[in-house]
Amino acid sequence: MTDPHDPAPADADDVERHPCPRCAAAPGSPCRSRGGAVAGTYHTGRFTKVPRLAKLLRV
Numbered sequence: 001m002t003d004p005h006d007p008a009p010a011d012a013d014d015v016e017r018h019p020c021p022r023c024a025a026a027p028g029s030p031c032r033s034r035g036g037a038v039a040g041t042y043h044t045g046r047f048t049k050v051p052r053l054a055k056l057l058r059v
Contacts, residue, residue, distance in 0.1 A: 011050075011053060014053070015042050015047045015049075015053065016028055016030065017050075019046075021043075021045040022045050023043060031043045
């Protein structure tokens with residue numbers, strides 16, 4: 001059974017095609033925390049660049 005709250009792998013791929021304006025993560029890399037660790041979620045400014053995800057506010 002598939003969990004409807006799990007994002008499709010394509011969602012993360014689409015978000016990571018754009019650089020993050022908040023943490024300066026390069027395309028193809030996940031967002032980073034202030035300490036340099038991988039952030040728990042993508043920063044809002046990054047995934048709003050993907051029109052179909054812009055209103056979800058979480059990927």
